[in-house]
Amino acid sequence: MTQAASAALAPPRPASTWTGWGQWLALVTMTVDHLARYVVPERWGLGWADASLGRIAFPLFAAMVAWHGLFNTRNPLGYARRILVIGLVAQLPYMLMPRATDGLILNICFTLSLGLTGGTWLQALRERLARGALGGPRLAAEAGLAVAVWAAVGPWVEYGHLGLLMIPLYMVAMQALHGAGDGLGERLAATAMALPLLMVAGLMNSSDMAKSFTVATSLAVLLLAAGAHGTIPRVPLAMPRRLWLAWYPGHFAAIAVLLLILGQADFP
Template identity: 60%
Template sequence: MTLDHVARYVAPEAWQMSWVGSSVGRIAFPLFAGMVAWHACFNTRNPLRYARRILVIGLVAQLPYMLMPRSSDALIINICFTLSLGLVGGVWLSGLGQRLRQESTAVWRLGAEIATAVMVWWLAGTLTEYGHPGLLLIPAYMLAMQRLHRTDVTRDGVPVAALSCLPVLIIGGFMNSSLMAKSFTLGTCVLVLLLAAGTHRHIPEMIWQMPRRLWLSWYPGHFAVIALWLFLSGNI
């Protein structure tokens, strides 16, 4: 992510670093979305409070994010809003499945919920990074991870779990235009799904972990540093 932003906003054209954004820069969002979905499914008691924390980071980062030079003047809100809204959508979909199985739930109420959710998704997709596909990635990850986590290695279980991964790959394929960007995005999605399926158990535990305050402040902080550099160099 940081390499992508440095190559996009700081590096001069003479350095010819535009390839970074179409390669390693496309790893960040599907990786972040997978991390958020995993924590929402297995590591937090209150996913909506987790979504609020991500939203706070996005609010802090929005001002320096808006200072980045762009070819269009259209309002775009940063990736934390995409992650936060996507998580809210995933939680809502999980609850909707439970309510659909309850005979006492009023049909008109479910219809109103679905119509409202579709309208919010459509409006938010015009403002957020990665747009409409980006908002759907976390709900798709949550569906796949819950199925992968519950799957036993049987003749019937594995095909169903594999089928639940298809929405993630389809959505990932819609998020970028160039072949290189699609390849890196889909490759990252496949890696996240493999980790969720159990390969994470074979990865050794990290000896050093980034301090909590540092990784919470990294997203708005790196934008602030880039904005300061652009200001001092006379580019904003």
Template identity: 70%
Template sequence: MTVQAVAAPAGRPSSTWTGWGQWLALATMTIDHLTRYVVPAGWELDWAGSSIGRIAFPLFAAMVAWHGHFNTRNPLRYARRILVIGLIAQLPYMLMPRASDAFVLNVCFTLAAGLAWGAWLRDLLTRHRRGELGAHWLLLATLASLVLWQLLGDWVEYGHRGLLLIPLFMLAVHALHQAGDTVSGRLAAAALAAPVLVVAGLMNSSDMAKSFTVATCLVVLWLAAGAHCLAPRVPAAMPRRLWLTWYPGHFTLIALWLWASGAMG
């Protein structure tokens, strides 16, 4: 969440679209949380959270995967920065009214863990291709990571499917960007992109929510396939401080509103 949009280095896709993505992600996330926690139920605005609000998480996941794969030399350091935001946001996040009292870590933990997992798996595959890591060690390490994924999925927002989305995005955007012009290359890239859409479709229960989540993922995959070069630079880049502080800040403001209005008891 902390890498800004940059021009494309040689051999990498343009990231100018993420300038638009930042504004859209914050706007849709805020709409989701306002309709869920602040707006009275009598206003009947639940549809906004089930439609517009379902854009936010896949868009955040896509931008983290994109920057983690194409634009940062150290994905783990990038993941740590996201984790710091999550640690700051956890207390106000826990003050939000919920249907269940179960302890859940906020979405920044999901994004940070997903990025670290995707970067680690990519590193393992790279070492295997270089002959530095045997196939049996690659298999054992992958299985161990799946055990950790199974354990962590019960503790983070968006659960197991949320954790899966970033590694799958990283694989898909790489494959689509490198597909070339051959039919076989494009078919192989499409096959590697398909799991992103499957997981996105499984993340929500209603048809409306599914359609917005899958559509968001489709747009990002289309960008990775070449449409990234069509995106103009955003007229007003998001201030870095706003980008870093909005997630914990807006939860803090919502918590204060709920306390002041007597809704937090």
């Protein structure tokens, strides 16, 4: 089958209106998480916010990056580089946060950028295998290198090895669910492709509450990929692009200044 014929048979690109809502929800839940973790005194008893609302942000960010990388951009590696630039800008204010662990940890943008890079490689690998354009030795070499990079980078990024898997698994599941036909067999096969993502989402946290919020967020996005995307209206107030790009490093800088003013700073 030619590339043009394959494109003609592919399902239409899904609606992305849900990401307008997702942007606001991700920023709000991330900010609640960081305020509860770094600013609010423990005696206030708001740890539940970190273990509940705070567990929505990362799977939602990962889902939006995977969705745009899979459906909305012709250059996902360029998209990954743009996320990396935000991560570089955010790293210094991120390092000013009081950390529970010692050592250098790269912020979530590095996790998202590397995850998208891995997911893009995986999608290209599947296409080459389908065309018969990849021999066994080359496949083994590429897979071995990918695993080695994943193992080496995992301890240095936020959310670790499991976090790096989220975007590649999202992309596999989204593509399967969106492309599945109406037959029972196809739908069951697509559902099976989503199970690894839900398993990783459940393993990312220790408490039952945190697991529940992370898995529920991931499941909601998978339902969107399965067809619910068409039911979501546009957000009344679109996220300003500059706010979206600046909030991650900016809110860390604001928290650092606030801690200094309150005399609660305990920076490394």
